Amino acid sequence: MPADLPAVTVLIGAYENERTVARAVQSILAQTEPNLELIVIDDGSRDGSSAAAREAIGSDPRGRVMRLERNLGIARSLNAGLEAAAAPFVAIQDADDYSAPNRLERELAAMSTDPAVAVVGSRMQEVDDSGRPLRPRTSFAAGDVGPVLLRFNPIPNGSALIRRDAARAVGGYDPRYRYATEYDLWLRLAERHRLLGLDEELCTRVMGGGNVAARAERAQLAEGLAIRVRALQRRRTLRGGSGLLRPAVSYALPVSVKRALRERRRQAP
16 A cells, blocks of 8 residues: 555545534544544535534544535445545444544454455444433444344444445445445445454444434335345345344334333333
8 A cells, every 4th residue: 555545534424414523523533543534425414514524624634525515315425435535445434423542443453354354343332312321222243244144234334444445346335225225235245255343342323313223214124124135136045034034023013112112121212
């Protein structure tokens, strides 16, 4: 890698995130891995997201804002970021979440151990809008996550470090999907590469009422089912088809019932 290239490009996708994007930016610029490029992608926001991001970046030459003139959605906007990234590795940071200071250092170290690895993710701490810890809603798997990938997505997009060339070679994020686009990308990458989960809490996910998992739960589950079916069709096998059972049952359960159960478990809605 040429000495003048950053070790990693971080993409922060922002849409109507004026209130939280500065925290996301600051968590990246404070990383223990200093050799980074930060691109905040403002996906056609109508609020002050771009201005808030620019103010948070300040005079730091490592950061910049890429403003899209209209809302393209998470898949197209992140694909634009993948094309603009200067580094061979690209980390994703959601604009309403934030990262631990050593996140990039730890994920880059894991990625560098094996050229067959295309994605590294980590555990994510889950908190509510006030910062109070929640019992995690999402499942996690450490090590090589390939064997569990058809059952659930163990690598949230906001914890991922991606080998840029590998992602581009499979076409990047698929714009057909609005709520589970990274899950589709992981399944396609897993057909050629390894994906790793680090058993460390390197990111924090804010699980408020506006979170996708809360406001579009049924749509997200439906996409996840369609993504699994397409993966099985692509692979021309039924092996792993049992992974459809759990999300199908979850889709069939009324949202009100699931939210009541989560409240008892001290999980996000």
